[in-house]
Amino acid sequence: MEKATRIPTSLIIFGATGDLSEKKLLPAIFDLYLKNLTPPKLKILGLSRRELTDEEFKNFTKEAIRVKRPGAKEEDLTEFLRTLSYLSGYFDQTKSYSAVGEKFLKFDEEFGECSNKLFYLAVPPAHYEKIFKKLAKTGLTIPCAGEGGWTRILVEKPFGNDLKNASKLEKILGRLFDETQIFRIDHYLAKETIQNILTFRFSNVLFEPIWNAQSIEKVELKFLEKNDASKRGEFYEEIGALRDVGQNHLLQMLAAITIENPESLSSSSLRNERTKILKAIKPIRGKDVDLYTARGQYQGFRKEKGVSPHSRVETYFLIKLFVENSRWKNVPFILESGKALKESLAEIAVYFKKTKTCLCPPNSDEKHQNILKFNIQPKEGITVKFWAKEPGFSFNLKPQILSFSYGHSKIKDKIPDAYERILYDCIRGDQTLFASTEEVRASWEFITPILESWHRSKLHTYKKGSAGPKVNLPI
Template sequence: MQTDSSFTFVLFGGTGDLSMRKILPALFEAHRAGGMLHDSGKIVAVARHAADRGEYLQWVNEHVKPHVSKNGVDEAAWTSFLARIEFVKIDLGNPEDFVHLRDAIQDLPGIRVFYLATGPSLFVPICHALASVGLNENARIVLEKPLGYDLKSSNAINDAVGEIFAEEQIYRIDHYLGKEPVQNLLALRFGNALFEPLWRREWVESIQITIAEELGVEARGDFYDNTGALRDMVQNHLLQLLSIVAMEPPHSMDSDSVRDEKLRVLRALKPIDPNEIGKVAVRGQYHAGGIRGTAVPGYATEAGVKPDSTTETFVALKVEIENWRWSGVPFFLRTGKRLADRVAEIVVNFRPVPHSALGASALRAGANRLVIRLQPNETIRLYCLAKQPGEGMNLASVHLDLAFDKFFREGQMEAYQRLLLDVIRGRLALFVRRDEQEAAWRWVEPILNEWKTSTRPPKPYAAGTWGPAAASAMLAQHGTCWLEEEN
């Protein structure tokens, strides 16, 4: 896909981990593909940890190259990509330094994109500093999560940014929405007569959404101990995926049509009764254990974590949507650190047939399901029952793979690459609108408040397992289990 959109992409936090691992590799892949980025487009990195452009490019060579092009780096493409990059040394705490940024980019062509790959405490000061030198016009601004600590702080940031940038200029990024299987989920539902009639309470028994990590808090102990899994993963990633799965068909794929339907789902979430939180929410914290044969410490002994911390590293929730399509269908959400595997997936369990002449196996739960795997490998599989070869009517589970690489020559586009191109082209559909964010915060706040004042500590689980037993017990009450437990 080609573009005639010239741009100046200003990357705040230009030496940070996110810039090195995700943003610059994504821009390089778009550059290497040819035609995706306008020839005159420039990338302007902003940081204070490099002395000049030469030192910054040396940093990029060292820290970005390992994350690009799995089959090796095309050196000619890499050299021409580096030619796009400029560098401006700025102390973000000093608004007067932004004059240097204005002088560096004022004659560069095209739309200006300001990507804030920084901590949220810098969002408002950066926006004010940009406005003070007139850089908030003809511009788009990208905000990384977390956007606030709760509804009040989120609104405070949005209010402040909204005084400087119009809502249509603000791109709140959630990279899970840019993943290829999530896009294909929309195509499956709204482009095929096969799935849409089944996508409702009459035919769906339950839905699971899991984002599991093998890693612990790594070097982010201080940040994570003040955040926790509910804020870090549920309020944004998991609820966004839920809204995509459960939304009604939009009248078109334009930005507001898609986001209007997601908002309706978020507003239809059954409110959490503080007295019922123990029945529908499980919080856990990992203790020492082993990941693939390697011993790892418990959360409370990680660097930057308070020894008596009650911060959750695991959350499992039972969620209900109070509308005509989904009433009575439980959605089970789960996320955690130091779990048994790194996986993100959506599991749609269809109801068994109402009567089987083929034996009890055709009536078992989970006989028919759709599994959308988001990571580590991106796949979509439809599971169903088929007769085993040989004598008798013996059924076995088989699956149909949507093997995109066999049908399309183009490789799958990474999530950040798709989203960054959408920012440059002015497409807002895959970015979170303010009212969506407010609805998500409003729904999780009763859980946040209950856990904040609770005298009960998080349930322990050993690193390298799938979390507390209570998470499995919650599903067992509904006659089901997590996917890996069935296998």
């Protein structure tokens, strides 16, 4: 471990009893703890509205870990749970933050020195502003661990709900923290396949020479979910699909597939290249919104708990966009996402143009096209569709798949969970897999005009378990 991570660390989770904390964060911290990838001296403080004692929060955490890690050893759990404490409080009440400060002082007394402070906001974006302001007022963000010590904040997506709101939050956050202390989370950047796109492109000579408009016909980016919004009705009514996964996951997937060679793996180089792509996306405004986008809502969404019976919020969207630079001129990028669909799938499909002269059977109806897919979930891997002659006397061509799958490789068990990677990198101070201020601003600059026009656009409906609404954009 690096020197900075050996300083005692106090981690506070705002929304500690929420869905994200229960299903993702607490199991991920436990895994890092078992791998000795957390600071040797660690304290974890949960803060939430639910009235719980320390012991009840430990039981809550234990059950959460058991669900995700059924084989966890009792002695490991017992040792990990000793790091946990809990406070019941409200994010808009100063006394809750005073209680947090008292806990921090107690932790530091036990450590025998001042600790690093890590604030994880596992709460809906509507709470961000009040938490930022209370943190500032109470001085909890002031570091005290001396040379090598730090105070950092982890913020979940979506950061803001439009360009104006995101800019406002950035100003507040900028008064509290330096940019090097802010870690805006998009856990899809921590997915192994997303990271491997860079290696695939820039560490192999095979594809990079044809990674351009001369050779590529189109690129499809999909983030599809079978799950409906029944457990997140109130959240989804406030956010919608485009804010939930379009402004972050899909645009970051787009950046990964289209960036220029950063020439180094430094966080600044990679973030700068991602920003250039996001700024190069051709705006979709006014009348173009209906031409290049479509949105839908699954039947029954308005009956979900916390959803208005007259809701106009989208649970599905389809967007065709263009990146205005020399490499990608006139190549359409199709972004699609939705809930309550027939399958759960996240992938990037790159369609290469047909060759001008094809050694193909005469009168063949097949479109002999090579397709490269980066499968992000449920099964991470990479596949290439190519064509080969069928064995025998005829000259019939048959599609074949060349694939690499993490699930079938010997390294499957070595792949860290995305939230493990996020937490580990934050503790190390590595911002590579976190969105910068400029990235967030550029993404909202593209998304906001679409959101502002959608109140006039048609809201298609679709059945649960279907492929989504039947809409066509001119490709």
